Amino acid sequence: MPLSADEQAPTTRRSFALKQDDSFVVADAWGDILGDPDGVFRDDTRVLSRFRIMLSEQPLSVLGAAVSGDNVFFTANATNRPLPPLGGPSLPEGVIHVERRRFLWLDQLYECVRLVNYGAAEADLEMTIEFAADFRDMFELRGLKRAARGRLSAPRISEDRVILSYEGLDKVTRSSIVAFSEKPSRLTAERADFAIVLPALTPVEFYVEVGADPAASPNRARFRAAAARAGLAMREKRRRSASLRSSGRLFNNWLARSSADLALLTTETPTGPYPYAGIPWFCAPFGRDAIVASFQTLWLNPALARGVLAFLAKYQAHETSDFRDSAPGKIVHEMRRGEMAALGEIPFGRYYGSVDTTPLFVALAGAYAERTADMAFIEELWPALNEAMGWIDGAGDSNHDGFVDYVRAANTGLANQGWKDSGDAIFHADGRTPPGPIALIEVQAYVHAAYSAMAALNGRRGDAQAAKRWRSRAETLRAAVEDRFWMDDLQFYAIALDGEDKLCRVRASNAGHLLYFGLPGPERAAHVAEQLMSPRFNSGWGFRTLAAGETRFNPMSYHNGAVWPHDTALAAAGIARYGDRSAIVRLLSQMFEAAVHFEMGLPELFCGFHRRPGEAPIAYPVASLPQAWSAGSVFMLLQACLGLSIDGWKREVLIDRPKLPIGIEEFTLRNLMIGSDRIDIAFQRDGNRVVALPERAGTDSISIVMRD
Numbered sequence: 066m067p068l069s070a071d072e073q074a075p076t077t078r079r080s081f082a083l084k085q086d087d088s089f090v091v092a093d094a095w096g097d098i099l100g101d102p103d104g105v106f107r108d109d110t111r112v113l114s115r116f117r118i119m120l121s122e123q124p125l126s127v128l129g130a131a132v133s134g135d136n137v138f139f140t141a142n143a144t145n146r147p148l149p150p151l152g153g154p155s156l157p158e159g160v161i162h163v164e165r166r167r168f169l170w171l172d173q174l175y176e177c178v179r180l181v182n183y184g185a186a187e188a189d190l191e192m193t194i195e196f197a198a199d200f201r202d203m204f205e206l207r208g209l210k211r212a213a214r215g216r217l218s219a220p221r222i223s224e225d226r227v228i229l230s231y232e233g234l235d236k237v238t239r240s241s242i243v244a245f246s247e248k249p250s251r252l253t254a255e256r257a258d259f260a261i262v263l264p265a266l267t268p269v270e271f272y273v274e275v276g277a278d279p280a281a282s283p284n285r286a287r288f289r290a291a292a293a294r295a296g297l298a299m300r301e302k303r304r305r306s307a308s309l310r311s312s313g314r315l316f317n318n319w320l321a322r323s324s325a326d327l328a329l330l331t332t333e334t335p336t337g338p339y340p341y342a343g344i345p346w347f348c349a350p351f352g353r354d355a356i357v358a359s360f361q362t363l364w365l366n367p368a369l370a371r372g373v374l375a376f377l378a379k380y381q382a383h384e385t386s387d388f389r390d391s392a393p394g395k396i397v398h399e400m401r402r403g404e405m406a407a408l409g410e411i412p413f414g415r416y417y418g419s420v421d422t423t424p425l426f427v428a429l430a431g432a433y434a435e436r437t438a439d440m441a442f443i444e445e446l447w448p449a450l451n452e453a454m455g456w457i458d459g460a461g462d463s464n465h466d467g468f469v470d471y472v473r474a475a476n477t478g479l480a481n482q483g484w485k486d487s488g489d490a491i492f493h494a495d496g497r498t499p500p501g502p503i504a505l506i507e508v509q510a511y512v513h514a515a516y517s518a519m520a521a522l523n524g525r526r527g528d529a530q531a532a533k534r535w536r537s538r539a540e541t542l543r544a545a546v547e548d549r550f551w552m553d554d555l556q557f558y559a560i561a562l563d564g565e566d567k568l569c570r571v572r573a574s575n576a577g578h579l580l581y582f583g584l585p586g587p588e589r590a591a592h593v594a595e596q597l598m599s600p601r602f603n604s605g606w607g608f609r610t611l612a613a614g615e616t617r618f619n620p621m622s623y624h625n626g627a628v629w630p631h632d633t634a635l636a637a638a639g640i641a642r643y644g645d646r647s648a649i650v651r652l653l654s655q656m657f658e659a660a661v662h663f664e665m666g667l668p669e670l671f672c673g674f675h676r677r678p679g680e681a682p683i684a685y686p687v688a689s690l691p692q693a694w695s696a697g698s699v700f701m702l703l704q705a706c707l708g709l710s711i712d713g714w715k716r717e718v719l720i721d722r723p724k725l726p727i728g729i730e731e732f733t734l735r736n737l738m739i740g741s742d743r744i745d746i747a748f749q750r751d752g753n754r755v756v757a758l759p760e761r762a763g764t765d766s767i768s769i770v771m772r773d
Contacts, residue, residue, distance in 0.1 A: 081132055081139050082344040084329050085169035091345050094130040096141035096165040101206050102345045105174055109403030112241045113275050115197035121148045121190050125163055135299050136329035141165040148190060160184040170295040173276030175288050182263040192259045198241045200231035202403040204411055220254035233404040246272035246283040302328040306366035312731040319657060322665040323699045326691035336379055337372025343669055343689030350400045352377055352422035354694050356429050357631055361697030363436050364704050364711055370433045377426055378449035382417050387474035390418030394456030396426045418478040420471035423453050424511035431518020438713035440525055457512055463502045467545050469512050472501035490624040491561050494570040496616040499563030506558050507578035509546045513539050514582040543584055556592040572612040577636025594640040598648055605676025606659045607633035620673035627685055630667045631694035634701040641705035646724045653702045654727045667695040721772045723755040739767050
């Protein structure tokens with residue numbers, strides 16, 4: 066009996082992901098798809114749930130697997146186990162090399178299976194490809210039970226292909242066509258068998274395609290042509306951004322992997338580029354995640370922020386729905402396209418249950434304008450920005466206490482609606498769950514940033530009276546936050562204010578977001594920074610979401626003790642904003658060292674256990690990887706380390722007391738776009754200081770201002 070994947074080699078059972086547009090694939094190191102959460106997914110539906118290769122009924126022994134540096138190709142290398150004879154002598158282990166190379170293009174999975182016989186004589190063997198499609202919705206895989214499902218159609222089998230179909234309860238037929246370049250010797254609804262005579266040292270290739278294209282006839286030419294187009298499309302995505310290179314090889318690998326992961330997750334939509342949140346569970350548009358990723362990369366690639374703002378404005382809510390947690394002016398939280406969303410079994414087809422996405426949308430618009438001076442685009446957004454502010458000052462403050470809050474409108478939605486949206490993430494110091502509506506501390510910082518953005522934008526539009534009014538709102542909110550959320554005995558901000566006007570006196574990383582948006586005064590900011598840098602928060606790999614010792618603290622908890630790279634990056638950049646450059650250097654080093662242990666790709670989160678000498682950070686078992694705002698974290702950290710900001714109105718690059726990462730002597734920023742011009746800047750360590758020099762000629766219209 067063939068061995069299971071777990072029996073083959075448990076230590077290598079890790080996932081590898083590819084994505085293109087609204088399709089993605091997750092498989093193991095063999096390239097096999099065997100069970101949850103593996104599969105080929107299209108529009109939140111698993112359209113291929115099994116895909117496995119065996120030789121003469123024996124599983125392969127994996128040699129290695131990798132995703133290419135540009136995230137276009139997955140390659141698995143394997144070899145045979147001892148094979149029983151098929152009319153000739155048996156083959157010993159390690160004679161047949163099997164290479165599986167695959168990519169996605171236009172909702173089609175392309176795979177080339179290449180076999181080479183390194184034995185002295187030709188080999189007779191059988192190659193089997195097992196396949197199946199269960200057409201399960203992503204939310205079924207995440208554990209939701211359905212009262213009923215649609216109907217699986219009888220498979221249609223022809224000489225070189227099998228058509229698997231499912232008619233959903235939404236009356237949509239979803240199909241997967243599994244097509245082969247060679248006619249199998251035996252083909253059923255679940256497997257294709259190929260009798261192969263494999264000459265010594267002579268490669269034999271098979272091509273397989275899985276998708277909905279009825280005309281697909283796999284062959285070498287199709288594979289190469291589609292591969293070229295997929296590679297070109299990925300290169301075009303990455304050309305929008307400035308490039309970064311340091312004197313450190315491993316650090317460059319982190320930068321390259323992070324850039325490639327962001328490009329992989331970025332989907333071209335009719336409104337522009339949009340980074341989907343993460344694979345596998347969140348491969349869809351999420352408002353908050355995309356906005357944070359845009360903040361992280363705004364200095365390098367403002368086109369991403371522009372695409373995100375345009376997309377979110379297009380899908381802004383204009384009606385009230387308890388089921389969707391929507392109200393006029395709110396910005397969308399999550400959008401799904403699967404059967405369950407279409408039927409209304411879940412509210413996430415277009416769901417608005419986040420309290421922070423709307424103020425973050427306005428804040429990002431202000432930051433985009435500051436970076437680009439693109440007021441023409443801001444004018445296009447202006448109705449959406451005003452509607453968003455209408456929600457913030459209206460329904461967003463449900464109890465009229467001056468703080469934006471949330472309470473779930475229907476029990477099908479999210480109970481907690483900040484970025485920490487687990488059901489147990491918000492609580493009182495004694496562990497009680499607070500009654501709503503809940504005003505989160507970090508949300509008030511986002512609202513303050515939105516008010517400030519509207520003040521600046523109205524000033525640019527020539528409306529001095531409106532600008533003055535928004536500045537006043539910002540200062541009023543700042544004073545209210547300082548008065549109501551500050552815990553003088555703990556020298557920290559409470560995580561939330563509940564519906565009974567009682568503070569949730571819990572020290573959590575949420576307070577670090579206040580520093581990023583500049584809400585606290587210098588003295589209180591220093592107290593927050595000191596505690597964030599202490600062992601209570603700082604695990605040695607980054608900031609825990611909850612201080613050690615707090616009720617519900619658990620280093621293995623999703624939101625109550627784990628380390629989230631994006632959360633650390635926001636807080637670290639906030640600490641740097643208040644002048645502590647040494648802290649940002651240490652934190653950047655910690656994140657880099659964590660990335661090294663995670664093969665240069667930071668996951669969505671990892672456990673918050675304290676760092677011990679010689680040990681690696683402990684993975685969170687079901688974290689998404691790649692994840693957009695984890696990939697973007699290095700760029701936010703690096704910008705803070707360099708002390709670099711861009712004033713698009715003045716066409717000025719301000720470099721304030723720059724630092725370089727530990728062990729990096731030189732750093733180059735190339736093709737930084739400001740207006741229609743580009744500039745290169747080289748940073749070099751010079752004793753105890755870092756100097757920055759422009760490198761590109763012909764950039765007289767861009768000024769660089771240094772502060773030592």
